[in-house]
Amino acid sequence: MIINFVGFQLLWASAVFGGARDMSWPSWAVLGVMLAGQWWFDPRWVKNTPMLLWGLVLCLLLEPIWLSNGFLVYTGWDHPWLAPGWIWALWLGFAVSFHYSLRWLCGRPWLGAAFGAVGGIFSVTMGIRLGAASAPLDWLPIAVTYGVVWAVAVPLLAYGAQLTGEREHHHA
Template sequence: MRRFWGNLLGNQLVWLCAVAGAGRGWQWPALLAATLYIGSQLLTSPHTRLDLRLMMLALACAWLVDATAAASGTVRYAAAPFGWAPPPWILALWAAFAMTLTTSMAFLQRHAALPAVFGLLLAPLAYLSAARGFDAVRFAAPAWQGVLLLGVGWSIALSLLCWAGRRGLRGPGRQPLMGTSP
């Protein structure tokens, strides 16, 4: 239970450091917080190899989702060295989020539709919060287009990540996550 709460709260702390830093034009708070968080999660993980694979897949998803959003002009990221690419602080957020998929966000793997709905509806709220509370993200008018683009991208990406997580946990000699059906 301690690992669950450390995983959940640690990820939220990474998010706060990332968006607060990005709103001021800084990359380092996100990179430092994500490095410490990811390191601590990998040291205590019962699924280290899977967590690393999920992190690499999450970084690929970040490039697809956030680079598409940036290149479309519907979303602009603060502290972005290249306007068309996801900034390092966004990549740090995706990498940190991947660490939650076998622990605090494992519930997403219980039903195939859950990650799609979660990604479509809830992920854009994090971007809106980063925009309104910290000026880390800006949406071009009309804002709904950027929000929808991110929601669809996250819906697909989170579905893929959860599928990979379920598949990785069901490999030879592995038990499925608690609460998931085989």
């Protein structure tokens, strides 16, 4: 759990600071180390594989909500339907965290929704302030959008972690 918590904090920082400089490789390097540490110390690491898929799918489905509407523009990135690589790394690291440092949100959908809304707004605001993105239509549309989307995404990821954890537990 400690590896995941510290790893995700480093992942967020490397992704945002790298994103502000149009670089994705720092976030992928940190994600790789984070996952390797989890796989090394967790004998049931296979449960992470479905969570990586949950992260991929949610990134693919949810990022276009703010990108295609012009609510958010990532620095050095002009694709309206596809997020830059550092965002993909964040989604993957975040999704896997539901088996570790965010496990406390599993089975608590209302807490997950509140955590997602507040955390999403805080995260996008910090990303904008640190230069990784901009909000061309002003801060309020992206804050509302992020809050609503993340209030749904976090309980979904927690539910996915419950499903994959239970399935893995029954096969052990």
